[in-house]
Amino acid sequence: MENCMTNRQANPTILPLHVHDNQNGLDYTLHGDYYLPDIKNPETDSRPIGKWGRMHLVYLKEHKPGLYSRLILSGRLYRDLADLNEQAQARLEVIIQQMQRSEGVDERMKAQDQMLWVGRMNSIRERAEEIILAELIFI
Helix, strand or coil, X not given: CCCCCCHHXXXXXXXXXXXXXXXXXXXXXXXXXXXXXXXXXXCCCCCCCHHHHHHHHHHXXXXXXXXXXXXXXXXXXXXXXXXXXXXXXXXXXXXXXXXXXXXXXXXXXXXXXXXXXXXXXHHHHHHHHHHHHHHHHCC
């Protein structure tokens, strides 16, 4: 068994492991009896898509499959989802701050009646999230 060699090692002229096609500019690698193109995913964005990006991804798959396919094929899907997540999170924080100011929910209320403050903050957060869903996610 020690002296066993594969056909490729014994006779390297059988088929090259890697080839380049000058007509289309692609590189191919031999897998078994077939050459398969060496295609790499162009997306290198390592940012997380987060809660809002995942929700928008589900929406695109279910309600806008054409746009979903176009974004996948162009290699922009996860970059766009990461951008959307960042925009939605920033917008959520702004909306919550604006609602807190307009409704008088502040640290003084928190010190006086914590349960009232928690209830108001939960209400504000829920309403702000509904706005984000309507303005950025489900469009």
